[in-house]
Amino acid sequence: ATSxxxxxxxxSADAAEESRRGLMLVLSSPSGAxxxxxxxxxxxxxxxxxxxxxxTTRPRRSSEVDGVHYRFIDAKTxxxxxxxxxxxxxxxxxxxYYATPRGPVExxxxxxxxILFDIDIxxxxxxxxKMREDVVSIFILPPSIAEMKSRLRRRAEDSEEVIxxxxxxxxxxxxxxxxxxxxxxxxxLERAYENVRAILKAERLKQxxxxxxxxxxxxxxGDLEEALxx
Ligand code: 5GP
Numbered sequence: 001a002t003s004x005x006x007x008x009x010x011x012s013a014d015a016a017e018e019s020r021r022g023l024m025l026v027l028s029s030p031s032g033a034x035x036x037x038x039x040x041x042x043x044x045x046x047x048x049x050x051x052x053x054x055x056t057t058r059p060r061r062s063s064e065v066d067g068v069h070y071r072f073i074d075a076k077t078x079x080x081x082x083x084x085x086x087x088x089x090x091x092x093x094x095x096x097y098y099a100t101p102r103g104p105v106e107x108x109x110x111x112x113x114x115i116l117f118d119i120d121i122x123x124x125x126x127x128x129x130k131m132r133e134d135v136v137s138i139f140i141l142p143p144s145i146a147e148m149k150s151r152l153r154r155r156a157e158d159s160e161e162v163i164x165x166x167x168x169x170x171x172x173x174x175x176x177x178x179x180x181x182x183x184x185x186x187x188x189l190e191r192a193y194e195n196v197r198a199i200l201k202a203e204r205l206k207q208x209x210x211x212x213x214x215x216x217x218x219x220x221x222g223d224l225e226e227a228l229x230x
Pocket of ligand 1: 028029031054055058089090091093098099100118119120121122123124
């Protein structure tokens with residue numbers, strides 16, 4: 001925005017976007033709904049979106065890289081982080097601890113950077129309590145339980161026992177679907193991805209995220225009043 005004499009205030013769409021607070025895009029779903037694929041596509045294709053890298057006490061899967069997918073830590077380190085107030089939220093899922101480190105998230109949001117969270121329902125509710133205005137939550141729904149099971153088996157990284165436990169957790173999670181801002185059905189990956197992108201785009205444009213927009217509009221109203229005097 002610039003003020004240039006009689007022309008008054010000029011607002012650029014860039015300036016309005018640049019002044020905004022970052023948002024927290026939360027994707028939750030039962031295992032096997034295809035959430036990870038959607039998250040990966042978003043991170044590859046979207047500018048200004050970074051993954052919140054959780055810490056976990058779960059053993060690393062062979063496909064995972066420490067510091068990229070998770071930071072793998074032991075239970076003692078987790079306890080220390082929790083006691084020191086370093087965790088924005090935490091949860092026990094399938095017998096392991098998962099948590100979001102606070103620092104990187106707060107830093108990103110204050111600098112207008114958006115953060116993607118792949119966290120469960122317990123974590124989502126904790127973020128609601130702490131920073132509801134910044135959170136945009138999407139529940140990814142599989143098209144059917146049969147499809148969900150077959151996706152879990154195709155992944156072939158987990159034992160039958162682990163798969164069964166994940167399906168049991170899914171029951172509890174799916175009951176809470178209505179607490180999410182959006183529900184996206186993943187029967188077609190491309191379509192589900194496009195829907196998530198549309199949500200992100202619209203949420204980025206919300207006026208409540210751009211504190212600079214109010215004063216700019218006030219300035220324009222002032223210009224308009226001036227113009228009407230002539
Ligand atoms: P997985 O073991 O398959 O990577 O993750 C199991 C579940 O833990 C998923 O539902 C995932 O979204 C959730 N999860 C991963 N990181 C976090 C976290 O930092 N906090 C919470 N609350 N849940 C997490």
